[in-house]
Amino acid sequence: MITFWSSIREExxxxxxxxxxxxxxxxxxxxFLAILALMIFLWDNMWGITGGFRNWGDNVFxxxxxxxxxxxxxxxxxxxVSNLGLLLGAFGVALMAGQFKIRTSSWYEHLKGLVGxxxxxxxxxxxxxxxxxxxxxxxxxFSMGGYAMMxxxxxxxxxxxxxxxxxxxxxxxQSLPQMHSTEMPGKPFINWSRIAPYAGGLVLLSIPxxxxxxxxxxxxxxxxxxxxxxxxxxxxxxxxxCFARAFREPFMTGNADMVRVIALxxxxxxxxxxxxxFNWLQPEMAGVYHxxxxxxxxxxxxxxxxMLLAGGCGTGSLWRAxxxxxxxxxxxVSFALFNSLGFAALERFGIRxxxxxxxxxxxxxxxxxxxxxxxxxxxxxxxxxxxxxxxEKFVIF
Amino acid sequence: xxxxxxxxDKTLDTSGLxxxxxxxxxxxxxxxxxxxxxxxxxGTDPGSKKDIPEYGNKDGNxxxxxxxxxxxxxxxxxxxx
Numbered sequence: 001m002i003t004f005w006s007s008i009r010e011e012x013x014x015x016x017x018x019x020x021x022x023x024x025x026x027x028x029x030x031x032f033l034a035i036l037a038l039m040i041f042l043w044d045n046m047w048g049i050t051g052g053f054r055n056w057g058d059n060v061f062x063x064x065x066x067x068x069x070x071x072x073x074x075x076x077x078x079x080x081v082s083n084l085g086l087l088l089g090a091f092g093v094a095l096m097a098g099q100f101k102i103r104t105s106s107w108y109e110h111l112k113g114l115v116g117x118x119x120x121x122x123x124x125x126x127x128x129x130x131x132x133x134x135x136x137x138x139x140x141x142f143s144m145g146g147y148a149m150m151x152x153x154x155x156x157x158x159x160x161x162x163x164x165x166x167x168x169x170x171x172x173x174q175s176l177p178q179m180h181s182t183e184m185p186g187k188p189f190i191n192w193s194r195i196a197p198y199a200g201g202l203v204l205l206s207i208p209x210x211x212x213x214x215x216x217x218x219x220x221x222x223x224x225x226x227x228x229x230x231x232x233x234x235x236x237x238x239x240x241x242c243f244a245r246a247f248r249e250p251f252m253t254g255n256a257d258m259v260r261v262i263a264l265x266x267x268x269x270x271x272x273x274x275x276x277x278f279n280w281l282q283p284e285m286a287g288v289y290h291x292x293x294x295x296x297x298x299x300x301x302x303x304x305x306x307m308l309l310a311g312g313c314g315t316g317s318l319w320r321a322x323x324x325x326x327x328x329x330x331x332x333v334s335f336a337l338f339n340s341l342g343f344a345a346l347e348r349f350g351i352r353x354x355x356x357x358x359x360x361x362x363x364x365x366x367x368x369x370x371x372x373x374x375x376x377x378x379x380x381x382x383x384x385x386x387x388x389x390x391x392e393k394f395v396i397f
Numbered sequence: 398x399x400x401x402x403x404x405x406d407k408t409l410d411t412s413g414l415x416x417x418x419x420x421x422x423x424x425x426x427x428x429x430x431x432x433x434x435x436x437x438x439x440g441t442d443p444g445s446k447k448d449i450p451e452y453g454n455k456d457g458n459x460x461x462x463x464x465x466x467x468x469x470x471x472x473x474x475x476x477x478x
Contacts, residue, residue: 023447099443101469105413168421173414240444248417253424253452311415320415323443327415397424 019238020096020197026257029239030265036232037137038272043224044078046141046287047232048133049086049314050124050339052079053332057121057340067344081222083318085229088207090237090322092230095200097238098193102324106174113327116310117317117334120303124335125342126355127152127299128290130314131243131307134299136262138290140269142277142370144359145290147377149300156304157247158396164308165397204230236319244307244316254392256385263382270374278367288358295355400462403474406434412470416444420452423475427458430477435461438473449473 040047058071074080094100120130127134127149135153138146207230214223235241246258277284290296307313310331312320317335320328346352361370388394409426411419419440426436438449446463450473453460457478464472 103413103415103441105415109413109415164418164421168418168425173422240447242416242444245416252417252421253455255451255455257451308417311417325415397421 020093020200021098024235024239026239026241026261027264029235029241030261031268032235033232033241034140034265034268034272036228036235037140037269038276040082040225040228041273041276041282041286043228044221045282046133046137047082047228048079048129048137049083049318050079050128050130050133052077052081052083053121053124053130053314053336054339054343055080057336057338060337061340076219076222078222078225082225082229082232085207085226085231086233086236086315086318087322088203088226089230089233090319091233092200092203092207093234093237094323095196095203097200098196099237100196100200100322100324102326104326108171108174109327110330112309113311113330114334116306116308117331118338119306120310120314120317120331121306121335121338121340122342123156123299123301123303123306124314124339125299125346126291126302127296130303132314134290134296134303136243136266136269137287138296139266139374140273141287142270142273142361142374143288143290143292144361144364145292145296145356148293148296148356149290149303150381152297152300152302153247153304153307154300156301156306157244157308158251158304159301160305160308161248161251161396163305204234232315233319233322236315237322242316243313244311247304248308250385250388250394251396254389254395256382256389259385260382263378266378267375270371270378274367274371284362285358285360288360290358291352291356292359293356295352298355400464400472400474403435403437403461405437405474406430408437408439410439411445412439412441414440415442416448419445420448423449423452423473427456427475427477432477434477436475436477438475439470440473441470445473446471449475 037047055071055074055077058067059074061067062071091100124130124134127145129138131153134149135146138149207227211223211227214220214226242258243262246262249255249258276282310317310328312328312331317328317331321332365373407426407430409422411422419438419442423438430436440449450460450463453473453475459476459478461474461476466472
């Protein structure tokens with residue numbers, strides 16, 4: 001009997017270490033991401049990040065009296081709720097892994113977070129989505145704008161990296177502000193590192209509890225979005241899944257790992273989405289609204305520069321904010337405010353219609369050729385990155 | 398290899414910097430060093446725990462090891478190849 005319980009305890013301990021201490025393999029996270037994005041698509045609609053950020057920005061400007069129309073409350077807006085889930089999931093799991101810490105940086109790095117967030121917000125307004133809504137999901141939904149943004153993100157990452165290299169060569173590194181310790185000598189009153197995993201467990205348990213509360217308030221869809229968003233946050237934080245890395249590394253170190261992961265994830269996502277759309281489980285044009293090609297391309301370039309300066313993309317900023325990075329918290333706030341302003345400006349000046357419109361790939365090529373092209377682009381991207389990893393032909397520093 | 402016994406030729410402090418700056422500065426520092434010299438990197442970004450060991454074994458370099466220290470920083474050691 002003792003052996004039975006001790007073996008259960010040992011198995012529990014091992015599983016806990018695998019889930020919450022060791023990093024998850026990135027390829028596994030890529031597969032999980034595709035499955036979770038498909039679940040959100042079946043549950044409600046296309047998964048997105050920017051719409052949630054914009055809702056937060058809209059609410060701030062409404063409270064300041066700048067906007068006259070009242071936006072949906074953040075806890076009732078679909079994309080905002082999945083963003084909150086992502087943030088909570090990353091926060092909870094970072095606490096459990098002992099990786100949550102308020103990480104400050106120099107004023108200069110914080111300024112880069114602010115500018116990077118602003119550029120991401122404006123870029124996402126042009127492209128009608130960030131690296132998720134405008135690229136990953138757009139491609140997964142067979143919206144041609146996703147490919148234009150992919151090219152834009154590549155160009156933007158290249159320009160952003162050039163800026164960072166110039167900065168490194170010309171601007172001296174700013175030192176961290178001197179922190180005055182407020183700790184009393186002797187043993188600390190509260191040992192935070194021992195408490196953190198329990199606090200993380202409570203945060204994670206609050207997510208199904210919130211799902212239940214949404215369900216009993218007749219808002220089960222929102223509850224599901226919070227839940228799936230949290231699973232995405234957990235997955236991305238544990239594997240440090242980073243879209244910015246996929247676009248940056250081929251130019252910086254040549255490392256092709258993240259390109260492989262995103263390409264694999266896209267192939268799985270596309271297969272699932274094709275099944276769903278072909279069988280009309282969701283409308284064919286669901287998630288096909290990206291301004292092909294100009295808006296997506298221009299937005300991608302601006303967004304790509306921003307994500308390099310901020311050190312995280314739409315999702316990367318959010319899960320890193322959940323880990324306590326002040327620079328990325330600033331980037332998220334700046335993204336939300338500038339996306340709201342950028343979106344409002346594009347509407348007000350009638351620019352949106354001139355940027356392009358949603359084009360559904362199978363409408364242009366037919367389903368068989370669209371599927372073939374879809375697979376070839378993802379495979380071609382991965383093969384290019386692997387070739388570049390070996391030859392470093394595109395590495396600029 | 399015992400990290401405490403490594404003779405360090407150059408130290409790079411990336412405290413407070415976040416992805417990708419620690420890796421970019423590591424790359425620059427290694428470019429300025431001669432073969433056989435050892436670079437010690439001080440970092441606070443959790444992403445570096447994955448990035449620096451991976452990069453440390455590229456281009457003929459050798460990643461010698463890493464160590465967490467009490468103030469929350471991590472020390473990394475790379476031998477230039």
